[in-house]
Amino acid sequence: AQKVTQAQTEISVVEKEDVTLDCVYETRDTTYYLFWYKQPPSGELVFLIRRNSFDEQNEISGRYSWNFQKSTSSFNFTITASQVVDSAVYFCALSEAYFGNEKLTFGTGTRLTIIP
């Protein structure tokens, strides 16, 4: 069975600080996908990134970066120089990679509050 753990329920940081959101996953599959989604106060789910289990390269997109470590089953998300607009609930998710089972298994989310 698949499982995603986001141990940090809530995080508050002052604006411009860096913050890292942790994600640990469990799966028996050798091939899988990992995701991060953002849910702002308005409620919609906004896709941030997808990572294939074969690709352990870290990725940077503007102020966002992701660190995927297969050895520790972790896929952490760092926001650099945080801004108030980053305040949201962030979800890490996992799916199997074979055709026919695409459902997403979500973690419980981390509520991030950026204090101005």
Add this chain to the structure above:
Amino acid sequence: DSGVTQTPKHLITATGQRVTLRCSPRSGDLSVYWYQQSLDQGLQFLIQYYNGEERAKGNILERFSAQQFPDLHSELNLSSLELGDSALYFCASSVLDSSSYNEQFFGPGTRLTVL
């Protein structure tokens, strides 16, 4: 805007009632997924349809059912509603072919409140 539409945005009803949530996928997407986000259970997968056929089932209650119509829109039917069914229900869609991973694009959700 993801291109996935869900109606209604908000729904308030009473216990014991039945409601229908509607989802229109992005143009060209053949697969529709339903997810429930509640305070108790978090975000969880309910059911998936592909081109009119049920493809995968998750933690969906027997009181809940879904279908996908020939025009590819989908409906989630919730009956004998209980207070605990109050949640945000998301629909997502994807192209779903074997050539590459298919992104799931989420709709804005329907917020159901059962009083």
